[in-house]
Amino acid sequence: MKHFRIIGLVFLVAVLGLASLEAQAGSGNPSSLKGMSFNGTTGLFSIPSGRIGWERSSNLGLDLGYHTVIHDKKATHIPKIAFSIFKWVELHAAFDIQPNDYLGHDNGSDFITGAKVQFPLQNVGLALGGNFQVLNTSSDEDWRYKAGQVYVALSYAGKFFDVPAETTVVIGKTFVEDHTNWDIDFGMGFDIVVWPKALKGVVHWVTDFSNFSYSVEAYGAEPWYRGVLNTGLRFDLSVIPPLSKFKFAIDILLTDCFDENRAFSAGLVFGVPIL
Numbered sequence: 001m002k003h004f005r006i007i008g009l010v011f012l013v014a015v016l017g018l019a020s021l022e023a024q025a026g027s028g029n030p031s032s033l034k035g036m037s038f039n040g041t042t043g044l045f046s047i048p049s050g051r052i053g054w055e056r057s058s059n060l061g062l063d064l065g066y067h068t069v070i071h072d073k074k075a076t077h078i079p080k081i082a083f084s085i086f087k088w089v090e091l092h093a094a095f096d097i098q099p100n101d102y103l104g105h106d107n108g109s110d111f112i113t114g115a116k117v118q119f120p121l122q123n124v125g126l127a128l129g130g131n132f133q134v135l136n137t138s139s140d141e142d143w144r145y146k147a148g149q150v151y152v153a154l155s156y157a158g159k160f161f162d163v164p165a166e167t168t169v170v171i172g173k174t175f176v177e178d179h180t181n182w183d184i185d186f187g188m189g190f191d192i193v194v195w196p197k198a199l200k201g202v203v204h205w206v207t208d209f210s211n212f213s214y215s216v217e218a219y220g221a222e223p224w225y226r227g228v229l230n231t232g233l234r235f236d237l238s239v240i241p242p243l244s245k246f247k248f249a250i251d252i253l254l255t256d257c258f259d260e261n262r263a264f265s266a267g268l269v270f271g272v273p274i275l
Helices: 002-016 018-025
Strands: 060-071 074-085 089-096 110-118 124-135 145-160 163-176 185-193 203-210 228-236 247-255 263-273
Touching: 060 247, 145 185
Parallel strands: none
Antiparallel strands: 060 074, 060 263, 074 089, 089 110, 110 124, 124 145, 145 163, 163 185, 185 203, 203 228, 228 247, 247 263
16 A cells, blocks of 8 residues: 555656646747657657647547667567547557567467546646556467556656757556566656757657666567666657658667667657548
């Protein structure tokens, strides 16, 4: 019960702090280009953001994405899909196709799905979300199990050495079938526009750090030793005039940079407004 009180207190403090955050954030849309995290939700790399993919521009938006994480000459492939509905709800799903001998059994492929609800605030993004994971779907039943996560994500715009940037903070809890622990999920990340005048907002430097990853059995981005830090570049090609009505982003990054099993990752997302 004590741990639930702590989570509730943290959430209350976050909500009470929104007024000051809105004042600091300023007006207008933030610089974030609303890319997809590894598990398909709008976010940085491992962590979700407080925003949804088409929060201001479309009542129904579709995002299609793909990431690969390459480690020790092997790779996982993560195709994903997300829908933004009525500018405040997001639904997403991803399939993590992992190497056959990962974790010592035939196949570690995982299915991840989830939802996020964004609160109607003007200058900050605050969202309540969660995901449901079916782990080792292609393995025998002895290895198959389920997990889930609930979280609150807050994103707000500001300046980093006079450069547009957006900060994201996430607090949540992960639940694993037949396993009890009282760890609290925490993550923080930054989306910084690189040389905005010269590069016209195309290049973003994105970094996140957390004690959780995109799934309980994340490949190449495992948080269980000292947390996971991912960092790299996100290219926003939608600033090119012919692509301005769409979302088109490319990611190139390193995952789990602080630990020996650091890996390389690349990905892209393409989105279209439907309504």
